[in-house]
Amino acid sequence: MRLLHGSYTEILTPNLSKCKGKNDFGKGFYLTPNWKRAWQMGKRSTFLHGGKITVNAFLFYPNIGEKKGLQIKIFEGFTTEWAKFILQNREESGFKHDYDIVIGPVADAFIDQEIKNYIRQCGEAYLDESNLSILVSRISQFGLSYIQYCFCTQKAINELIKD
Template structure:
C-alpha cells in the first residue's frame, strides 16, 4: 500500500526523535493513504515553518501488521476521543503500540480540550467538536522503530 507524508522537506530517513509530541496518537511518524490529505499537511507546514511543499511517498506491506502491535480505530468513538485527549495532553509516550490507525482530529482540537477541561462542554460535545468537519479522514501513526523499518521510500 502507498502511504503519503506531507512535509516541507524531503524525508530521507525517518527519525522518530524528530517527531513532535502531543499529537493525536502521540510521538510518531504520521502518514495518510490519501495524497490530498498529505498535500494539505505539507501546505500547513510550509505556511508554519517555510520551505517547499513535499509529499513523501512510502510503500508499506500491510501483511506485517500481524507482526506488530496495532491499535485500530475505524470510526470516531469515545475510546478514540479519550486516546487522542490523553496523547494531546502529554509530551510523553503513553502507549506501546507500534502502529495506530484511526481518524484525524479537527485542527481546532486545542480549543476544544480547553473547553472540556474548563467544564464548558461535556464529553459527548467534545467528541462531536473534534471530528474533522469535511468528513472522516484517516491517519497512520508509526510509533516505533520496529514499525518504521517497514516503510520503504519511493
C-alpha cells in the same frame, strides 16, 4: 498500501527523534492515504520551516507488519475510546502507549477547537466516560475527517518503503 507524508523537504528515512509528541496519537511519524491532506500538511510545514512543499510517498504492507508482530491499534471513527486516547496523548505528560502503529481519524481544526472547549468545560473530569460521550456526539456532527497513520516506533518505521 501507499501512504503519504507532507513536509517542507524530501524524507528518505523517517527519523523518530525529529517527531514531536503531544499529537493525536502521541510521538510518531504521521502519514495519510489522502494526497490532499498530505499536501495541506506539507504547506503548513513549509510555512513554519521554509523549504518546498513535498509530498513523500511510502509503501506499507499491514499484513507483513502483523506477521512481524507489530502492535497495531485501529480506531474505527469517533468513539469514546478514540477521544480518551487523543486526550491522554495531548494532555497527560508522561502518557505512553504500547502500540507500534495507531490508525484513526484526524482531530482537525474544527475538532481541535471543540476539544479545547470541552477541556475548559470539564476541567479535571475530562476523561470521565459520560463527558467523553458528550464530546464524541459534538465531534460527530463535523463528519469523519481524514484518516491518519502514526508510526510510533522504529520497528514500525522500518516497515515503510520509500516509494
